[in-house]
Amino acid sequence: MNKKNLLYYFKKYKVAYAYIAPFYILFMVFGIFPMVAGLGLSFFRWDGLGSMHFIGMENYINLLTDALFWKAVRNTVFIGIIAHIPILLGGLILAYILNSKLVHGQNLFKTIYFMPMVTSSVAITIIFANLFGYNYGLLNYVLSLFGKEPTNWLGGDGSLIKVAIIVMFAWKWIGWNMVIYLAGMQGISNDIYEAAQIDGASHFRIVFAIVMPLLKPIILFTLIQSTIGMFNLFTEPFVLTGGLGGGTNNGGLTLMMYLFSKAPQGGNAYGYASAIAYVITLMIVIISVILNKTMGREKA
Amino acid sequence: MKIVKKCILYLILLSIAFIMLLPFYMMFVMSTLSTNAIYSFPPVMLFGGNLGTNYVNMVKMINLPRAFLNSAFVTITYTFLVLFFCSIGGYAFSVYDFPGKRKLFALLLFTMMIPSTAGIIPWFIMMSKFGWVNSYAALVIPGCANAFGIFWMRQYCQNNVPISLMEAARIDGCSEWLIFFRVIAPILKPAYASLGIMQFVNMWNEFMQANLILRKERRYTLPLALRAMVSDRGTDYGALMLASTCAVLPLLIVFLCASKYFMDGLTAGAVKE
Numbered sequence: 001m002n003k004k005n006l007l008y009y010f011k012k013y014k015v016a017y018a019y020i021a022p023f024y025i026l027f028m029v030f031g032i033f034p035m036v037a038g039l040g041l042s043f044f045r046w047d048g049l050g051s052m053h054f055i056g057m058e059n060y061i062n063l064l065t066d067a068l069f070w071k072a073v074r075n076t077v078f079i080g081i082i083a084h085i086p087i088l089l090g091g092l093i094l095a096y097i098l099n100s101k102l103v104h105g106q107n108l109f110k111t112i113y114f115m116p117m118v119t120s121s122v123a124i125t126i127i128f129a130n131l132f133g134y135n136y137g138l139l140n141y142v143l144s145l146f147g148k149e150p151t152n153w154l155g156g157d158g159s160l161i162k163v164a165i166i167v168m169f170a171w172k173w174i175g176w177n178m179v180i181y182l183a184g185m186q187g188i189s190n191d192i193y194e195a196a197q198i199d200g201a202s203h204f205r206i207v208f209a210i211v212m213p214l215l216k217p218i219i220l221f222t223l224i225q226s227t228i229g230m231f232n233l234f235t236e237p238f239v240l241t242g243g244l245g246g247g248t249n250n251g252g253l254t255l256m257m258y259l260f261s262k263a264p265q266g267g268n269a270y271g272y273a274s275a276i277a278y279v280i281t282l283m284i285v286i287i288s289v290i291l292n293k294t295m296g297r298e299k300a
Numbered sequence: 301m302k303i304v305k306k307c308i309l310y311l312i313l314l315s316i317a318f319i320m321l322l323p324f325y326m327m328f329v330m331s332t333l334s335t336n337a338i339y340s341f342p343p344v345m346l347f348g349g350n351l352g353t354n355y356v357n358m359v360k361m362i363n364l365p366r367a368f369l370n371s372a373f374v375t376i377t378y379t380f381l382v383l384f385f386c387s388i389g390g391y392a393f394s395v396y397d398f399p400g401k402r403k404l405f406a407l408l409l410f411t412m413m414i415p416s417t418a419g420i421i422p423w424f425i426m427m428s429k430f431g432w433v434n435s436y437a438a439l440v441i442p443g444c445a446n447a448f449g450i451f452w453m454r455q456y457c458q459n460n461v462p463i464s465l466m467e468a469a470r471i472d473g474c475s476e477w478l479i480f481f482r483v484i485a486p487i488l489k490p491a492y493a494s495l496g497i498m499q500f501v502n503m504w505n506e507f508m509q510a511n512l513i514l515r516k517e518r519r520y521t522l523p524l525a526l527r528a529m530v531s532d533r534g535t536d537y538g539a540l541m542l543a544s545t546c547a548v549l550p551l552l553i554v555f556l557c558a559s560k561y562f563m564d565g566l567t568a569g570a571v572k573e
Contacts, residue, residue: 004305007528013396013398013399015392015396015477016392016396016397016398017388017398017403018314018386018389019389019391019392019396020389020392020393020404020450020555022385022389022444022445023385023389023408023445023447023450024404026441026442026444026445027411028442029442029446030423030426030441030442031411031414031416031419033419033422033426034418034419034420034421034422034423034426035414035418035419035422036419037422037425038418038419038420038421038422039418041421041422043489048503050424070417071524090316093312093328094312094313094316097309097312097313100309102305102306102309102568103306103310103313105310105313107559107560109313109317110559110563111555111556111559111563112317112320112321113316113317113320114555114559114562114563115320115321115324115552115555116320117323117501118551118552118555118562119505119548119551119552120504120505120507120522120523120525120526120544120547120548121505121507122505122507122526122527122547123327123526123545123547123548126324126526126530126540126541126544127323127324127326127541127544128323128329129396130330130537130541131323131483131529131565132337133339134338135341136338136339136340136341136343138322138326138343141341141342141343144342151481152421170541171319171323173322174316175346179563179567180544180567183567204313206391227418228415229417231417232417232508234507234508235507235508235523238511239527242530242531256417256508259420260512263421264421264424265511265512265513270425273421274421274422276416277418277419277420277421280417280418281415281417281418282417284415284417288413
């Protein structure tokens with residue numbers, strides 16, 4: 001296409017191009033450019049002010065032996081995997097119950113389960129920090145009714161703080177998953193359930209053998225969403241532990257917190273922080289690809 | 301037998317509902333209790349009479365109206381810009397034919413799958429070079445024409461915009477711009493509502509980027525103001541709970557009044573795909 005043609009096309013279709021231009025301009029400036037710059041930056045040592053030193057793969061090599069980084073990886077993945085059990089299975093079961101003709105009040109339950117999604121994570125964390133309190137928290141009180149000694153959820157050796165984070169994560173996301181699964185189930189013809197019931201299939205069999213395969217694309221979508229959510233987990237542990245360290249023994253340190261503790265909030269190791277950001281991204285991409293491959297997608 | 305089954309199902313649903321509601325209830329209760337009562341064991345589960353004192357202490361600790369206005373300003377500006385840019389973008393992809401349309405749209409879909417984490421550090425450096433640290437522009441501008449919104453608007457336009465109406469308007473001598481504003485925009489109202497709710501909720505509760513960008517207390521949005529209260533030593537818990545209530549309640553009330561639209565809006569992307 002020569003220059004004259006380009007100009008002609010642009011003039012003829014200028015309205016359409018003008019309407020879609022904002023997205024591409026903003027994406028180039030605030031999307032592509034930082035991403036490419038981030039990759040470049042990850043090969044440098046830079047304190048944000050002085051000159052930059054090219055150090056090749058050193059940041060990545062240092063990450064391999066960075067104990068705190070691996071701690072953050074373990075914490076993040078552990079929290080993510082455990083929290084997925086209630087939000088995936090719980091979401092499916094609740095949706096299945098609400099979709100059955102046996103119960104009323106579908107909209108009321110949906111509304112209640114969905115409430116956390118419109119609530120600020122900071123406020124949620126403030127409340128849960130109280131409920132998980134050592135000498136005064138509601139949870140320890142309930143447990144004491146069953147004769148259990150109070151547990152130091154948020155302190156102690158720092159390992160139990162993950163329980164609090166998992167509970168918050170599950171509490172927040174279960175309603176979201178449930179509403180999405182329910183919408184999916186309503187798209188499945190009633191005949192299928194009825195036929196299965198007449199054949200004598202149990203409800204658990206119906207969920208696992210019929211509903212789950214039919215909802216595969218939707219489940220895949222929620223899984224990828226929550227995987228990204230898990231790797232971006234920051235607000236809850238940050239507010240809960242009151243800083244970027246993740247509490248006692250870094251028990252609540254997540255990858256995002258570790259990234260920001262290197263730069264720009266804690267230190268000023270901009271190159272190193274960029275390398276961490278790229279490793280996080282790589283993990284998200286790998287898991288998404290694995291999920292896509294194993295769960296298969298009819299259409300790309 | 302069927303009755304027993306029903307009871308079990310309701311028991312499951314109600315106990316989960318109880319767990320979902322309990323933290324909200326405790327927050328409301330604690331905002332009326334003194335700090336001493338909050339730290340007592342067993343925990344006080346009923347409303348107390350300390351709301352006034354908590355209010356006085358809260359006002360001393362944070363400028364809540366200020367944070368509220370900041371949040372409202374950022375959220376409303378952002379939502380309006382998103383609705384404007386995404387609706388013209390989605391509309392263009394839906395009704396116009398132009399060279400490169402398919403490729404450009406494929407590119408747009410592809411960008412939705414790239415996690416933005418990769419560029420977070422240079423993004424922050426850019427913001428400081430632009431002088432956008434402490435500026436709401438950093439929260440509002442980068443995402444105001446986003447791929448998801450355009451995709452969402454295009455889906456809606458394809459099913460709801462009658463081409464004949466556009467042609468009639470063209471024959472009447474309307475410019476393309478006027479056609480959009482006078483004829484098309486009113487048709488898009490339901491799509492505006494759901495996309496608007498989605499973006500509003502997300503920005504109202506946004507914390508991570510705001511925490512990077514907004515350093516001055518005067519600039520704090522509600523989540524930042526709350527978090528600043530927590531990190532102050534010797535937190536007054538009653539006041540903190542009251543502040544949390546103030547931050548959560550407005551959106552919660554609107555949600556309860558129009559929960560169907562919220563749920564449709566927020567989950568629309570997932571189910572549509």
